[in-house]
Amino acid sequence: MNKQIIFNLPVQDLDRSKAFFSALGFTINPRYSNENALFMNVVDDTLHVMLMTEAFFESLINKPAVRARDANEVIICLSCESRDEVDSLIARAQAAGARIPHPPEDHGFMYDQGFEDLDGHLWNLVWTAPQE
Incomplete structure (x- = not known):
């Protein structure tokens, strides 16, 4: 397994x-x-x-659960296959009610953007350029 x-x-x-x-x-x-x-x-x-x-x-x-709208313990980061996938998932998240805390960040070798889900949990989507 x-x-x-x-x-x-x-x-x-x-x-x-x-x-x-x-x-x-x-x-x-x-x-x-x-x-x-x-x-x-x-x-x-x-x-x-x-x-x-x-x-x-x-x-x-x-013990009590932390309310993610008040405090965060973790940022869940998901890798994406392309910049377009990052943008597409962000657009779908926003349409479904997510808060987008910052614009996309383009570092050349890496592109990322995040969203806050309905309960305040932070998700970051990232694409990195293939290494040659």
């Missing part, structure tokens, strides 16, 4: 988050989803996100 990365994020409204991430093209795996959690493939079968209601998330950690 290949190693996988699964990160868990608390959300306030699971149905609203499902619609948001579906609009970005993330696929939902109903086998591991229920009324408390939604399991999604972000990148093929190696990177996944489990969106959990805040109450369910907190039941697993026995």
Whole structure:
């Protein structure tokens, strides 16, 4: 079995988050989803996100969840195949209700831009030029 990365994020409204991430093209795996959690493939079968209601998330950690609108502990960074893919995902995120905190940054060898999802979690999309 290949190693996988699964990160868990608390959300306030699971149905609203499902619609948001579906609009970005993330696929939902109903086998591991229920009324408390939604399991999604972000990148093929190696990177996944489990969106959990805040109450369910907190039941697993026995302490309050950080509200990402108030403070962040992590920025989720996804690599993209091209600048166009970065721009396309940003456009879809914005159309689905994301906040775009800054314009794209073009460093020549790297191009990136981020968005804040409906719960305030920060996502950064980055394309890097192939090394020759």
